[in-house]
Amino acid sequence: MEQTIPSGHTLFQRDLEHVAAQLEGDLAQLRDAHLFITGGTGFFGIWLLESLLWASEKHALNLRVTVLSRSPEKFLEQRAPHLRNRAGLNFIAGGLTDFEAPADACSHILHAASETNLEQSGDWAQRHLNAAIDGTRCLLDMAAAHRSEAVLITTSGAVYSPMDSVVDNLCVEGPAGVADYASERIVYGQSKRMMEIMTSVAAQQHGYRALIARCFAFVGPYLALDSNYAIGNFIRDALAGREIVVGGDGTPLRSYLYAADLVVWLIRVLARGRSGVPYNIGGDEIVSIGELARTVAKVAGTPDAVRIKGTPVPGAKPSAYLPSLQRAAAELDLQVSIPLEEAIRRTMEWHRARTRATNPI
Template structure:
């Protein structure tokens, strides 16, 4: 592991150490353990188990264990981690009891589903249903769903920060809503299983993030910008650069997810992300300034006069007031950490 990743793991441990006693002698089942969220969950779990000398095990569902072994051999061979082959929608339940379950197994790769929105919708719902059924029969006490800010639909431009009490929703007659509507249905399933079976179902509505393991070749703007500067290319923005976004660093993300799993209220969604807004054009310029000051930033369109920028910014007051969670690493430092990680970590 790189030095910067060790620093990040120490950061996660420092801010969650008091939570981990209840994990001793327990097992946790994790879906999506080989993706961006998942790799960070496994890195932090294995590190913390070692540092606190806990007797705990994570079982990770994956379609292709051998591929992950090639990608992250240090995780694949870690004694606290066991990889279990299966598909999220129909996996055979592993034997034994589990006390915790984190369901992070939904792909956010828009390219995989751009021609098959029905598949995306079905996989989100059936994967959640399958993991809840597994939680019911395996003794899971605390279940965490990584949901999404997409459940809110389009954020009104006059709303600076979207709160958990906002009752907007994606347009159900637009096929691009398949992801957001799937997550909404998943949250409802969590509510029903909590009500009927007493499982503590926690919900994290996740926004945008940056850090090691984030793909550089998909639809994540910050990943694409960093890739272009590393490769010596100009940064190209296809739109007008005015949309407003925010980014939480991955080690802060882990602090939030572990805290919500252990201490969050059931059926009480928490927005997870940064409330510090930045426009896409400002983000591109920041990446260029940090990574390659001579890099050119090209914006394809000119903003319309008096246009109100599109927003996707969460309010995180609930997480702060209920769980004392807040952003600890600012965006410039986050970008520097991410760039530094590229020399040691292979991104697929």
Template structure:
């Protein structure tokens, strides 16, 4: 069973997606990246619906490290409806049989890897996507979901407050750290080509920034680092001047959006996935600090450069709202509090 701190979220997801699940009745689903942040929420919500509605769906999950996942989420690792295969996304052995749905959520958004070995980052995204598409072709998938990224747009113009799907900007191909964004662009192209040539629907979710249970608290995600700092009693350290603008969608909302895009979205037609509630990183630090009962100090390491335009990474989600009726239901303050509560409950802290 999911922890008590997740049960309310999973019930809410089920209510909001209730009309979707019949399509998955007695179906087989294959998921890459199923043990990461996105994958855990996809599995939690799928298994919750499977058990509550008697869907009799089966899911096969590709993982590089089953033992680590079993330690993190034993109720998922041991669930009878989930099977695991061990392998790398670029070379895994294809499981036997047909799968109606393939979800490709692999490839960590690792700033460290993108900085230290951008070629490996690019190759992993592109080769992993092509290998998974080859499997989708072989297993006669009907629908394929790619979790892409807002990084495909390149640097967001400071005058563009919320970036829409029809923005035609791109990462700088002569800048090595563009490997992640360029890799995702190539992945979208591969998905489009395979879908059109082999006759399956391709759904593209361009994902921005998120918060919620299972979010790593020790990587490059600012909100995760701030929550970690708060859990340790502070101070919350802001690397940089705190002026960049970001927005964060709660993980339960994310799960609703991804399932809806997979099952109801238009093929070869990207949807931004994220929140339009923008704020500076400095303001984010203050919101995180206020979520704790004790006073938490905030340290901003640099001063803003006079006259400079702050960077932005904030989506327009009008397409998702108007076409799929997708909305952000959990505000950021509540999202942070729920993440903290889950972290306390999952670690046994009091």
């Protein structure tokens, strides 16, 4: 059955209603709230914006959302013209360290911005540290000045170093060691950990709640298909009718959470999470990269269009990037609602629908 995209939104109505239904009790706590969101024009952000706007309209929540963006006009012109002049939604131009805070106090701050290194620039590590530390400090100062109720920061599963607690390939929340600071992986992960520490220390001093969401891997509409995300690259090639090529041996293990569930998990952490306690956010269906490629090809209707270049080393333990979800389930009653194959199907359907809308016959 073809899914519909309601007027004023770009996501499927089925996904928007899923988020609103799952979060009905949590969103009631945000009635009349003023949310300040960084990273609001990226993958996480667009899902948060459209889901919150839908829920606010359907349940009369009277939410106000202010989004920080380096170029709001470019975003509204090129990516989201449907969000222009939406009631309750405002944009502030600026970067993480050079923006003018809203005049009206923000009750909740969601920090979902991050510096990427798609261009492989030599100064990325410095820029990333500056954004992570200086940017987080600016937001925490704003939270103190606004007497905000809560600050949610999205960090990453990259905070887990090789010395962290890993049980059956699953990263378990807990204390971690520090390894080679010079590597991009460690710089990225440890700067995210510093954001967690800064937020928790400031919360203890100023009285707001510090919420920490350690985010792993995701799939859904708006995920970049031309970036360094394997699942995005596989979907891109499948949509183009090309063979899906796995550059390695296909053995690394991953799990993926659909973006509609991602929004549910982030807002649940914001509403119910314990202050200063990290929660892993990710999928529960473990799949190798090779199996992932075959699943994408199967959903696309071309199950044989997969080629794996490398050959597994006999007896070698596969690398894994997998979250333990025990804390999220036990404390916040969070579960994965949308299986991986269905998540891939919805993502591909969305891209096909966008293509039809852009290039009507």
